[in-house]
Amino acid sequence: MRRIAQIFAALLFVAILPSARAVPSFARQTGLSCNVCHSNPPELTAFGRNFKLRGYLLTDTSRKDKIGNVKDLFLTRSIPISVMFLLSNTSYQANQPASQNNAAGFPQQLSLFFAGAFASHFGGLAQVTYTHANDHFGMDNTDLRYANDAKLGGKDLEYGVTLNNNPTVEDVWNSTPAWGFPWIQTASGVGPIASPLINGALGQDVAGLGGYGLWNSHLYADVTVYRSEHAGAPAPVTGTSQSHNISGVAPYWRAAWQQNWGSNYLEVGTYGIYMNSYPGAVSGPEDRYVDPSFDFQYERPFGANLLDVHGTYIHEKTNLGATFAAGGATTAQNHLNTFKLDSTYHWRNKYSATGAMFSTTGNADPLLYAPAALTGSNNGNPDTSGYIAQFGWWPVQNIDIDFNYSGYVKFNGATTNYDGALRNASDNNTFYMALWLNF
Secondary structure, three states, rough: OOHHHHHHHHHHHHOHHHHHHHOOOHHHHOOOOHHHHHEEEOOOOOOHHHHHHHOOOOOOOOOEEOOOOOOOOOOOOOOOOEEEEEEEEEEEEOOOOOOOOEEEEEEEEEEEEEEEEEEEEEEEEEEEEEOOOOOOOEEEEEEEEEEEHHHHOEEEEEEEEEEOOOOOOOOOOOOHHHHOOOOOOOOOOOOOOOOOOOOOOOOOOOEEEEEEEEEEOOOOEEEEEEEEEEOOOOOOOOOOOOOOOEEEOEEEEEEEEEEEOEEEEEEEEEEEEEEEEEOOOOOOOEEEEEEEEEEEEEEEEEEOOEEEEEEEEEEEEOOOHHHHHHHOOOEEEEEEEEEEEEEEEEEEOOOEEEEEEEEEEOOOOOOOOOOOOOOOOOOOOEEEEEEEEEEEEEEEEEEEEEEEEEHHHHHEOOOOOOOOOOHHHHHHOEEEEEEEEEE
């Protein structure tokens, strides 16, 4: 406890340094404060959602010079570069085998953003990230988009084209995986043995091109197709040592309806992906994944405060023909059901408190979910459930101090001795502290 108090004191000292006055590139571009677009980054407000739909643009897009000539070069008045610096410390309920407690990330993550308007009707967010675990920089979430507007049936239509590298990263709601809760989390905890494909498995490993539209400020639709690109692997793609190599293209779909009544806001929708994949190759037997999913987002202001709720349900059906033939599964037909619900109360853009629950269930498969110390399943079952409690403090809008406690009721199919090496689900509980700097 004394060590934890010392770390907290250090975080608090850094948080009040004068450098806190700096703001990210979108705020510099628009002249607006961070809380106009974000209730709690990366949570988007209604204004922030519209800003993203319009191609990350809110500038004078005139291309004429001072004497009225059309210019061939588009340059914004501010350089569209931002930096994110994340420092953290993670304490464990029980030490992982042969390791120390209190894993420090200094930094856990350092990200450079090229974000803003690049041309008339064209903007984007491109993120390059250094991670402590890998000790190198790599391409992170990136979304480039062309946006415009028109009329359809006498109603406004906002439409565009997106080029991105992570299914759901193009979404404007925080109920889908790429921008969903938890906004930041430990990089050194023990992860469950199973998770649906659409829940981050393809992030930064694919390239996608798609189109989207919002009609009458209510109905949203998006269709994007993805191909494997495997950053850091040989080009063209050989598929060697890669779990997923897309056969043809993998279509991603998204549809949502948003509605306001009184002070209430609600979005309900569906999203998902269909993918045929060659494991470890670019030809031969295939595995098939279908991930139909449903989500909602609710918001309700209370004066200067805000309550929001996000929920998502993913039902994944797989036909692992290739994995089964190779002896990696006892049955080709498998399924996973994943549910997550989180709610945050924001006090005047200074404080936030979040509670969340999550659950993944599926059929047992002792080969697909094999026993292994710490990370495996003793009974071949992927069932995992738990909760998260998080408190955040924003002394200024570009600095966040977070405290997060994550607990497991069940892990990889059991509450006790889940891995066959006498480790219990609650042993993977973590207390996580983070200092998040954005400038």
